[in-house]
Amino acid sequence: MQKRPILVIDDEEIIRKTLSIHLTKGNYSVIQSAGGSGIFDELKNNNYELVISDIRMPEVNGLQILEYVKKNYDDIPVLILTGLMDLNITIDAMKMGAFDFLIKPITKEHLLNTVQNALHNRDLLIQNKKLERENMEYRTLLEKKVEMRTDELNNKTIELENAYETLQKMNFQMVKVLAEAIEAKDKYTRGHCDRMRFTCLKIGELLSISEEEKTDLEFAALLHDLGKIGIADSILNKIDALSEKEFNMIKEHSLIGEKIISEISSFKNVSKIIKHHHENYDGTGYPDGLKDGQIPLLSRIIAVADVFDALTSNRPYRKSLSTENAITEIKNISGTKLDPTIVQHLINNRGHFHKNSDT
Numbered sequence: 001m002q003k004r005p006i007l008v009i010d011d012e013e014i015i016r017k018t019l020s021i022h023l024t025k026g027n028y029s030v031i032q033s034a035g036g037s038g039i040f041d042e043l044k045n046n047n048y049e050l051v052i053s054d055i056r057m058p059e060v061n062g063l064q065i066l067e068y069v070k071k072n073y074d075d076i077p078v079l080i081l082t083g084l085m086d087l088n089i090t091i092d093a094m095k096m097g098a099f100d101f102l103i104k105p106i107t108k109e110h111l112l113n114t115v116q117n118a119l120h121n122r123d124l125l126i127q128n129k130k131l132e133r134e135n136m137e138y139r140t141l142l143e144k145k146v147e148m149r150t151d152e153l154n155n156k157t158i159e160l161e162n163a164y165e166t167l168q169k170m171n172f173q174m175v176k177v178l179a180e181a182i183e184a185k186d187k188y189t190r191g192h193c194d195r196m197r198f199t200c201l202k203i204g205e206l207l208s209i210s211e212e213e214k215t216d217l218e219f220a221a222l223l224h225d226l227g228k229i230g231i232a233d234s235i236l237n238k239i240d241a242l243s244e245k246e247f248n249m250i251k252e253h254s255l256i257g258e259k260i261i262s263e264i265s266s267f268k269n270v271s272k273i274i275k276h277h278h279e280n281y282d283g284t285g286y287p288d289g290l291k292d293g294q295i296p297l298l299s300r301i302i303a304v305a306d307v308f309d310a311l312t313s314n315r316p317y318r319k320s321l322s323t324e325n326a327i328t329e330i331k332n333i334s335g336t337k338l339d340p341t342i343v344q345h346l347i348n349n350r351g352h353f354h355k356n357s358d359t
């Protein structure tokens with residue numbers, strides 16, 4: 001095993017030699033120095049693991065040597081050689097970072113014990129630094145990995161959001177196509193679906209419905225009469241009064257619409273809204289005769305918008321009403337056919353609906 005090198009600095013040759021003999025017997029390799037102005041070069045150029053330095057020396061004293069070593073090689077321990085009279089300076093040396101002090105005359109046993117402790121402490125410090133460095137490297141590596149994973153996840157999230165947006169757009173386009181198919185069945189309701197969409201969303205906004213509800217409402221407004229594609233044109237476009245049987249057939253459109261839409265799994269809510277868009281607030285509507293809070297809110301919105309649009313649009317059997325006249329009509333059925341709270345919102349904000357519904 002390689003001997004560990006120790007630098008011994010003392011201006012008195014006899015002390016250097018004594019220490020050197022003891023340390024050599026203790027199986028250390030010793031470099032001797034008398035100190036003086038060249039000591040800093042010696043400290044720089046020699047290879048050693050421990051410094052033993054006298055305090056009182058001409059030109060450069062032990063405290064200056066200690067300061068230099070601590071500043072430049074902080075893992076090399078320094079032992080201070082001192083006399084009993086130099087106790088205050090020794091305390092200063094300890095405060096400056098000396099590992100320990102050796103009071104002259106020095107015994108071999110005490111010297112070797114102290115040196116062993118100092119080198120053991122140095123080994124621990126080096127080991128500790130190595131572990132800290134490895135720990136730091138590991139943390140940096142881990143942080144990089146986390147950062148990479150976070151970036152990956154963010155990219156995936158963006159991809160998913162884009163895919164969802166595309167899907168929503170496709171849904172909307174599909175719904176628009178269906179809405180146009182409904183309108184094509186009934187020449188008198190051209191533009192009805194688009195106006196319904198506008199009026200329903202405006203009312204939904206006034207009622208502070210959630211974003212999810214807005215999407216459902218938008219689709220339901222466009223598709224509420226989808227079931228009419230299952231009703232004969234001769235009945236749908238009949239100008240004369242409908243027989244009870246014919247009226248019952250028309251009523252079927254709520255359930256037909258619900259059935260078609262419920263085939264699309266993401267449109268479950270929409271199909272339910274469509275099913276109940278002809279329920280009356282007092283329970284006299286169809287298909288289930290639900291009343292007030294039993295009727296889904298979005299279906300109640302569609303019911304109000306549907307009546308408002310029918311009144312303010314031209315029909316084969318009458319001209320369109322003005323907004324004010326339509327509102328008078330609507331007031332008459334508020335609380336019976338229509339939800340009075342929603343009607344009130346429509347009345348309070350009639351300016352928003354007038355322009356669009358008369359186009």
Ligand SMILES: [Fe+2]
Pocket residue numbers: 224225253277278
């Ligand atoms: Fe309808």
